[in-house]
Amino acid sequence: MVDFLTSTIGLSGWLAWTLAATVSAVLILNVIAGGALVFIWAERKVSARIQDRLGPTRTGGRFGWLQSLADGIKLLAKEDLMPEGADGMLFRLAPYVSFCASFCAFIALPFAFDVVGQRLNVAVFFVVAVLGLEVFGVILAGYASASKWSLFGAMREAAQVVSYEVPLGMCVVVPVMLAGSMDMVTIAEKQAGWFWNWYVFHDPFTFVIFWVYVTCAVASVNRAPFDLAEAESELVAGFHTEYSGLRWSYFFMAEYGSMFLVSAMAAVLFLGGWNGPIPVATLLGFSEGTGDTAPYLIRLLGLANLVGKASLGVIIMMWIRWTLPRLRIDQVMTTCLKYCTPIAAVMFAGAMLWQIGLPGGLIPGAGRPGGEIREGWLEGPGGRAAAPPAADESRDVARVAP
Amino acid sequence: MMPPPLALSSLLALSVTEPVSVAHYLVVGAILFTAGVACMATKRNALGVLMGIELVLNGANVNFVAFASPYLAADGARSLGLDGQAIALFVILLAAAEAAVALAITLNFYNNHATVDVDRADDLKG
Amino acid sequence: MTPTIPMADLVAGGLLPLAAINFHTLFFLLFAAIACGAAVAVVAADNVVRMALFLVLSLAATAGLFFLAGAEFVGAMQLMIYVGGTLVLLVFGVMLTAQAPFVTMKSAGGDRLLAGFVGVALLAMLVLAGLSVPAWRQPASGTVPEPTATPLGMALVGVRVDQPPAGQPVDAVRSGYLLPFEIVSVHLLVVLVGAAYLARAKRRKTPRAIEVAASVEPPEAVAEHAAIGRTRAAASVLTGEPS
Numbered sequence: 120m121v122d123f124l125t126s127t128i129g130l131s132g133w134l135a136w137t138l139a140a141t142v143s144a145v146l147i148l149n150v151i152a153g154g155a156l157v158f159i160w161a162e163r164k165v166s167a168r169i170q171d172r173l174g175p176t177r178t179g180g181r182f183g184w185l186q187s188l189a190d191g192i193k194l195l196a197k198e199d200l201m202p203e204g205a206d207g208m209l210f211r212l213a214p215y216v217s218f219c220a221s222f223c224a225f226i227a228l229p230f231a232f233d234v235v236g237q238r239l240n241v242a243v244f245f246v247v248a249v250l251g252l253e254v255f256g257v258i259l260a261g262y263a264s265a266s267k268w269s270l271f272g273a274m275r276e277a278a279q280v281v282s283y284e285v286p287l288g289m290c291v292v293v294p295v296m297l298a299g300s301m302d303m304v305t306i307a308e309k310q311a312g313w314f315w316n317w318y319v320f321h322d323p324f325t326f327v328i329f330w331v332y333v334t335c336a337v338a339s340v341n342r343a344p345f346d347l348a349e350a351e352s353e354l355v356a357g358f359h360t361e362y363s364g365l366r367w368s369y370f371f372m373a374e375y376g377s378m379f380l381v382s383a384m385a386a387v388l389f390l391g392g393w394n395g396p397i398p399v400a401t402l403l404g405f406s407e408g409t410g411d412t413a414p415y416l417i418r419l420l421g422l423a424n425l426v427g428k429a430s431l432g433v434i435i436m437m438w439i440r441w442t443l444p445r446l447r448i449d450q451v452m453t454t455c456l457k458y459c460t461p462i463a464a465v466m467f468a469g470a471m472l473w474q475i476g477l478p479g480g481l482i483p484g485a486g487r488p489g490g491e492i493r494e495g496w497l498e499g500p501g502g503r504a505a506a507p508p509a510a511d512e513s514r515d516v517a518r519v520a521p
Numbered sequence: 522m523m524p525p526p527l528a529l530s531s532l533l534a535l536s537v538t539e540p541v542s543v544a545h546y547l548v549v550g551a552i553l554f555t556a557g558v559a560c561m562a563t564k565r566n567a568l569g570v571l572m573g574i575e576l577v578l579n580g581a582n583v584n585f586v587a588f589a590s591p592y593l594a595a596d597g598a599r600s601l602g603l604d605g606q607a608i609a610l611f612v613i614l615l616a617a618a619e620a621a622v623a624l625a626i627t628l629n630f631y632n633n634h635a636t637v638d639v640d641r642a643d644d645l646k647g
Numbered sequence: 648m649t650p651t652i653p654m655a656d657l658v659a660g661g662l663l664p665l666a667a668i669n670f671h672t673l674f675f676l677l678f679a680a681i682a683c684g685a686a687v688a689v690v691a692a693d694n695v696v697r698m699a700l701f702l703v704l705s706l707a708a709t710a711g712l713f714f715l716a717g718a719e720f721v722g723a724m725q726l727m728i729y730v731g732g733t734l735v736l737l738v739f740g741v742m743l744t745a746q747a748p749f750v751t752m753k754s755a756g757g758d759r760l761l762a763g764f765v766g767v768a769l770l771a772m773l774v775l776a777g778l779s780v781p782a783w784r785q786p787a788s789g790t791v792p793e794p795t796a797t798p799l800g801m802a803l804v805g806v807r808v809d810q811p812p813a814g815q816p817v818d819a820v821r822s823g824y825l826l827p828f829e830i831v832s833v834h835l836l837v838v839l840v841g842a843a844y845l846a847r848a849k850r851r852k853t854p855r856a857i858e859v860a861a862s863v864e865p866p867e868a869v870a871e872h873a874a875i876g877r878t879r880a881a882a883s884v885l886t887g888e889p890s
Binding site for chain 1: 670694696697700703707719720722723724726727730731734735738795796797
Binding site: 540541542543544545546547548549550551552553554555556557558559560562563566568569572573575576579582583586587589590591592593603606607609610611613614615616617618620621622624625626627628629 | 671672675679682683686687689690695698699702705706709712713716717718720721724725728729732733735739758759762763765766769770773774777778780783784785786795798799802803824827831834835838839841842843845846
């Protein structure tokens with residue numbers, strides 16, 4: 120994008136950089152905020168249908184599609200309250216901490232080939248690490264509210280998120296191991312082609328570990344049945360008991376943002392990323408080289424694919440939420456420590472042995488796509504790749520579509 | 522190019538037009554280190570002392586990474602390369618281990634004395 | 648695609664004051680200011696939870712500095728482990744000091760003054776030492792380093808791909824960090840066990856009535872009567888009657 124701005128439009132360097140950075144930041148912000156609007160409406164409709172109700176029907180004409188916007192306006196107009204004994208600075212800061220963590224994780228998330236805020240060499244690691252920071256806002260909120268319900272909720276959430284990072288990390292490592300890279304663009308490119316190239320279907324171990332990932336992902340974003348931090352039957356509303364108005368809605372934007380994020384991670388790591396089940400672009404003869412519009416079409420298709428998969432993941436989380444009852448805290452910990460972690464460890468070892476024993480997969484000759492090998496020296500002695508782009512924030516802050 | 526004299530270079534440290542040098546990182550590391558030492562020395566809360574230790578280790582890490590970075594090295598100068606980064610990694614790991622043990626000790630202390638004030642840990646005073 | 652914006656291009660752009668900004672330096676100054684400011688705030692704050700928040704800010708900004716220096720893996724590791732570790736610190740802080748008298752634990756004014764003096768002296772010495780080597784003050788070359796995550800990982804399992812010896816293939820095994828890596832792994836395991844041992848739940852000095860009852864020998868030696876005996880003993884302790 121910077122190249123485009125400098126060469127085609129002829130902007131000077133710093134202006135192009137600033138503009139490109141602003142555009143990508145605004146785009147990511149819109150994905151989170153707009154996504155939250157859509158998903159909150161979807162959650163109302165999905166929950167209503169599951170409970171044999173209609174849900175919002177009137178706001179904005181048919182289907183009540185303006186419901187979340189109306190909710191947002193209501194939240195804006197609400198009074199911003201702060202409890203008397205609260206720690207003012209931390210109380211005000213906490214929602215932004217949560218939101219910033221969610222936002223930062225989106226920086227490294229690719230939406231289609233090269234449609235990524237900042238292509239990072241350690242993207243997977245970065246996203247998992249930053250996602251773990253979201254709990255900070257929750258703990259600060261719980262502590263600063265000076266309410267025992269909030270504190271209980273925050274402590275539960277801390278225990279839960281810290282515990283679930285262990286199996287989550289083990290699940291995430293498996294696709295990284297299969298692809299030989301932590302770069303999410305490379306991981307997704309390696310699953311190009313038909314859907315049997317996806318890492319879920321790579322071997323039986325990855326199939327199992329995908330479901331462990333789903334469990335841990337639901338737990339790490341605090342969705343039901345793991346939403347103990349805001350268990351309304353025991354803790355009033357958990358960590359956000361004392362929050363109202365816009366600050367409260369920041370927590371929810373962060374929550375829906377991370378739901379989308381873990382779903383998109385699942386899509387990239389296990390479900391082929393932006394590569395659809397059927398390689399439509401390849402069948403139609405599109406490739407990076409053909410014509411001026413083909414790259415854009417390919418990216419658009421990929422974008423639709425990824426957003427579709429991620430949205431499907433979010434809808435499934437809603438389905439789970441309105442179907443299963445909430446677990447007790449000891450059951451949550453049991454699920455993590457006695458089931459998820461050992462299963463993930465065994466599956467990790469299994470996937471590794473499978474990779475050693477059957478590196479070509481079950482069907483010999485059915486070659487997997489190479490993807491873009493960034494670490495070229497891995498492929499053979501002496502074959503060092505030309506210096507690939509390094510990650511540092513001053514360069515190429517935005518690479519959203521060329 | 523000759524490096525600028527000392528006083529001038531400290532002025533340049535605040536200029537946004539010049540590329541950074543290793544010395545910039547060293548100054549940051551020094552500030553973190555000093556803050557950590559001051560934290561360890563003054564805090565009465567055991568957790569505060571622990572945070573001071575983390576700051577000290579972090580300041581040292583900044584120096585390791587700065588010396589390891591080929592980006593920061595001047596033209597033709599050699600950097601530590603991977604060695605510096607590997608040492609920084611080990612420091613991070615050991616800091617985590619140290620924090621775990623120190624927290625366990627703090628918890629024990631709290632169980633016995635119902636406080637985390639390190640000045641109250643004077644049972645062995647003769 | 649150069650990391651620093653070419654000066655000539657910028658001057659030609661006609662907006663020198665803005666155009667001359669080196670973005671790398673700008674981001675460096677931003678992160679450095681956050682890291683140092685938060686570190687000083689950790690020293691100045693009295694509330695444990697606020698201290699933890701500032702510490703997290705400082706550590707996260709340091710991770711940003713690592714990214715700027717081209718050490719992505721170390722930066723991500725810093726975010727994951729250090730900041731995650733601090734999270735646990737924070738939880739402990741809340742757990743152990745959430746009661747009102749413990750939240751602020753002020754140090755004496757004299758201590759602070761002394762620490763300030765010593766700190767400033769130490770800082771002056773360190774900064775002077777850091778600036779005293781001319782080679783360190785030379786501006787960065789801006790050589791973009793290759794991504795270091797994979798070479799670093801290979802070094803940790805004992806293969807140094809970053810320094811192939813002359814005349815040998817890249818994958819020739821050189822002494823990497825395999826031994827330190829293994830030692831650190833075992834060390835972490837030992838620490839895990841040790842911390843769990845230190846922090847384990849202690850046996851109470853005065854056992855609860857139900858524990859006394861459970862430890863009382865059943866009156867009959869016959870095995871099938873033991874359970875009945877235990878319940879009887881428990882009932883007698885709880886109701887205060889002699890067993």
